[in-house]
């Protein structure tokens with residue numbers, strides 16, 4: 451506090467006790483004068499001294515001059531501010547700020563300072579506002595998309611009751627679009643939205659809704675930069691706009707794994723203070739065609755089957771995943787195929803190193819600076835040419851690629867607890883065919899502290915690219931089994947007919963790509 455020069459220092463009242471209130475460009479602090487006097491001469495140890503509080507300026511949400519009739523902080527009742535000229539409570543301003551509550555959860559708290567002099571009150575309000583205006587990473591204008599049907603169908607209610615009031619308190623202007631159909635937000639962002647007007651886009655919904663918005667923004671950015679999304683060789687342009695997530699879905703793993711909770715108020719406060727976190731995006735192709743991007747889970751086998759089954763039970767809301775999870779577990783299907791991957795090289799940690807990625811994580815920082823160096827040296831493609839692919843054939847219960855931990859309320863540490871948010875890699879988890887009991891043990895370890903990779907039938911690799919082809923594509927048939935021109939039932943019956951002789955049963959799952967089913971099983975991912 452002493453190191454920064456003071457902007458203001460006054461004696462003000464908080465709940466009728468006199469406080470010394472000081473402001474510098476980093477911190478607003480208030481200390482109870484009587485308690486401070488009592489402790490004079492005695493050293494007080496600990497982070498917060500008795501009767502003292504402080505808040506970093508970057509965590510102040512807003513400051514407001516208090517009107518006459520406003521609800522009192524402690525009682526919640528409406529009260530008149532006393533009018534007597536001698537009353538030190540005559541003029542007041544309220545500071546709204548971030549308060550940390552339970553783990554990773556934030557709350558908007560407030561404190562009201564009373565002063566007898568109106569001009570002093572105005573000076574405080576004005577000075578704090580000036581300091582807030584210097585925080586340039588805060589958004590002023592946001593484009594909000596609400597999925598009214600995500601999760602328990604409470605997206606609109608959550609936004610209206612918990613988020614809109616704090617955005618308005620923070621003087622953020624918003625254009626709100628309640629979606630009317632699937633892909634409404636994606637298409638609007640891709641072709642129509644005037645993005646220059648906004649500092650960010652807000653997604654009210656679950657992972658599927660985030661995925662829509664991310665696809666809209668990424669595709670729009672590539673279109674404008676002339677990058678062909680179908681090409682696996684071209685480098686994608688990063689988006690200029692940030693996406694804020696207000697969780698209102700069934701899994702909300704993208705929010706949980708980045709913010710640390712699935713609490714709408716916490717998310718709203720992070721958006722207001724301008725926090726940001728870069729995120730890896732996988733692009734998924736089939737031959738020369740771009741299919742989708744993925745930021746959380748790309749899962750074949752177990753998670754693909756859970757999703758396929760649960761889509762028919764959407765009306766159940768989030769419970770559909772539990773019902774389909776148990777059903778899929780009991781069916782115990784395995785799938786044959788070949789997984790090939792390029793291992794991540796360099797100092798990128800390992801999926802089993804027990805590291806947890808956090809904002810400012812050293813592995814992600816190192817990875818992005820490595821990328822800058824290789825880009826400047828124009829050596830990326832040369833380096834990649836020298837890479838050798840690892841090829842694994844087998845029978846799998848699940849093939850999961852987790853580009854982030856995929857932590858969510860169902861699995862608080864996630865599918866790959868040490869996966870990094872922005873290291874340019876994904877953790878490829880192969881669960882080979884095993885007994886039901888072993889698979890159950892593996893699944894249950896996602897919900898407790900035990901290591902889910904510590905099984906003989908589970909392998910995990912940190913990779914920068916991978917490919918998968920289901921078994922039917924590997925036999926020496928002359929028939930072209932690529933999916934061009936042959937679709938759906940016809941395609942499957944064609945495989946069955948033509949592959950009877952080689953005995954390869956075309957038993958296939960679907961890819962679960964951030965909660966959406968992919969239309970192809972043979973995929974290439976980078």
Ligand SMILES: Nc1ncnc2c1ncn2[C@@H]1O[C@H](COP(=O)(O)OP(=O)(O)OP(=O)(O)O)[C@@H](O)[C@H]1O
Pocket residue numbers: 596597598599600601602628629630631632633634654655656657658659660662698699700701702703768965
């Ligand atoms: N107005 C709408 N009507 C129907 N579907 C919509 C609408 N708006 C968005 N969608 C689609 O709803 C799907 C599910 O939405 P969302 O991700 O918000 O919830 P969820 O699936 O319950 O949660 P999670 O993805 O976290 O499991 C998304 O794929 C999205 O494309």
Ligand SMILES: CCCCCCCCCCCCC/C=C/[C@@H](O)[C@H](CO)NC(=O)CCCCC
Pocket residue numbers: 656657658700701702703746747753756757771772775776779856858860861864865893894896897962963964965966
């Ligand atoms: C029989 C006992 C089972 C116990 C299993 C507990 C394991 C839970 C792990 C949860 C991993 C979630 C990964 C995130 C995937 C999201 O991109 C996706 C879209 O929201 N959600 C699902 O596919 C929904 C996936 C839901 C799976 C149940």
Ligand SMILES: [Ca+2]
Pocket residue numbers: 730852853854869870871872873874875876877
């Ligand atoms: Ca990653």
